[in-house]
Amino acid sequence: MNNPIQPPVGTSSSRIYDTLRKDLISGRFAAGEKLAINTLKEQYQVGLSPLREALxxxxxYGLLTQENQRGFRVPKLSRNELDDIAQMRLELEGMALERAIAHGDALWEADLLAAAHRLRRTDVTLDKGEEWEQLHSHFHRTLVAPCGSVWLLRFIEQLHDQFDRYRRLGPKIPTIRQELDDQHHKLVELALQRDAKAARALMDDHIHKSYDVALARYQKHA
Amino acid sequence: MNNPIQPPVGTSSSRIYDTLRKDLISGRFAAGEKLAINTLKEQYQVGLSPLREALxxxxxYGLLTQENQRGFRVPKLSRNELDDIAQMRLELEGMALERAIAHGDALWEADLLAAAHRLRRTDVTLDKGEEWEQLHSHFHRTLVAPCGSVWLLRFIEQLHDQFDRYRRLGPKIPTIRQELDDQHHKLVELALQRDAKAARALMDDHIHKSYDVALARYQKHA
DNA sequence: TTAGATAAAATAATCGATTTTTTAATATAC
DNA sequence: GTATATTAAAAAATCGATTATTTTATCTAA
Incomplete structure (x- = not known):
């Protein structure tokens, strides 16, 4: 029944890019680790050219560092950088949320409700970790989507990827998930009420709490 | 006397990246233009692999768009995007300038004075266009350098590159250069006086004036 | 020993050619 | 004529092999 032969979608280069991006964010590679290109080539079963293009x-994009003639490395983590990233998230996501609340339409409201609902209904445990992460990213993207600035969205996305390198350090044990997830729903509520001020305050708190989680993991990790 | 044979510095890939970046910002390629890789290969005298890695x-980085299986294009320009970029510059450079004024030390003050001086002393006409651009970028980088956030600096740099695609459209005639250059010096003054509020106000005005130049060029261009 | 030179191995970067896909040109059916 | 199919040309992506550079191991002289 189901389409027996699935032709791979996209180019080899774009597929390995997506895969590596996820793996870098999820902590599959150690911070500071040097990437052995030939090993990657085998592990991911791709050719050298598409692999290098992805790297x-x-x-x-900032998920790898590159030094001439000595290849690619996974960037080191540092307390300072974590603070920097969190601070920038506060500024940029706060700004974006206010603008989104000012401009978002009815379709946005619907998307938001849907995204928050799916997020709550997906148990982070039970081997659904990666799926939860997807839904979580999607929720935060949806929240700020109608802010009106392509560049702002781009920067926020980049910061999320960086932040998640810290947040997802170590074993995949749920932390204060419940509390954070409640905030997701409260954020939707306030967004629907168009209460920009309160929404921003809650977003600040949400980022602060996530920061605490990330920092704890970073410190345990080191 | 002078070192007769200069070995090329960096990898072929990094050199072609730098060159293309400059050429994309300076408007050597038309917006929306499709890049013919084989032509580039000849024009820049590089191999296919380093060229593709640079692309x-x-x-x-956002200076090209890429579509699977159909190569690279120079991104289109639009009024909306110009507005977006300028707005983001206002927010981010304002933020960075305030922080830089709070944290910058004596060395920074010296660097600032030097950068502003060199900028004024380089005539934008007389075939020094590219040199002036370099010094101008360097001045603005210096101004916000001690803001304390690597990510903020990174985003600002990226926005400058994007903004300059608009500002540098069309023939290289000096516009209201004098007025803008005066502002550079006033910015230094206010920075040295640690007057964050006034400095930010002036920076806002500076970006607004630059925006007017860029917009005029964009409109003439279209 | 140990700092520095030398050789060998490993890795990064690049090249030239091949394969795949898209685009353009031409033909064929309605 | 217009739309669809077929073929030819062009371009993009990828592969396999080569070259250049760095890293590691080994040697030698103070």
């Missing part, structure tokens, strides 16, 4: 993009 | 990085 170059990831370096430009 | 991939530029796409991740």
């Amino acid at each position: 170059n993009k990831l370096a430009a | 991939n990085k530029l796409a991740a």
Whole structure:
């Protein structure tokens, strides 16, 4: 019944990019680790050219560092950088949320409700970790989507990816998930009420709490 | 006397990246233009692999767009995007300037004075256009350098590159250069006086004036 | 020993050619 | 004529092999 032969979608280069991006964010590689290109080639079963193109993009994006003639490394983590990222999230996501609340339409409201609902209904345990992460990212993207600035959204996305390198350090044990998830729903409520001020305050708190989680994991990790 | 044979610095890939970045910002390629890789290969005298790696990085950075199986294009320009970029510059550079004024030390003050002086002393006409651009970028980088956030600096740099695609459209005639250059010096003054509020106000005005220049060029261009 | 030179191995970067996909040109049916 | 199919040309993506550079191991002289 189901389409027996699935032709791979996209180019080899774009697929390995997506895969590596996820793996870098989820902590599959150790911070500071040097990437052995030939090993990657085997592990991911891709050719050298598409692999190098993906690595170059990831370096430009900030999920890898590159030094001439000595390949690619996973960027080190630091308390200072975590603070920087969290601070920037506060500024940029706060700004974006206020603007989204000012401009978002009825379709946005519907998307928000849907995204929050799916997020709550997916148990983070039970081997659904990666799915939960997807839904979580999607929720936060949806929240700020109608802010009106392509560049702001781009920067926020980038910061999320960086932040998650800290938040997802170590074993996949649920932390204060419940509390954070409640905040997701409260954020939706306030957004629907168009209460920009309160929403921003809650977003600040949400980022602060996430920061505490990330920091704890970072410190345990080190 | 002078070192007769200069070995090329960096990898072929990193050199072509730098060159293309400059050329994309300076408007050497038309907006929306499709890049013919084989032509580039000849024009810049580089191999296919380093060239593609550079193009991939530029796409991740936002100076090119990439569509699977159909290569690279120079991103289109739009009034909306120009407004977006300028708005983001207002927010981010304002933020960065305030923080820089709070944290910058004596060395920073010296760097600032030097950067502003060199900028004024380089005539934008007389075939020094590219040199002036370099000094101008450097001045603005210096101004916000001690803001304390690596990510903020990174985003600002990216926005500058994007903004300059608009500002540098069309022939290289000096516009209201004098007025803008005066502002550079006033910015230094206010920074040295640690007057964050006034400095930010002036920076806002500076970006607004630059925006007017960029918009005029964009409209003439279209 | 140990700092520095030398050789060998490993890795990164690049090249030239091949394969795949898209685009353009031409033909064929309605 | 217009739409669809077929073929030819062009371009993008990928592969396999080569070259250049760095890293590691080994040697030698103070």
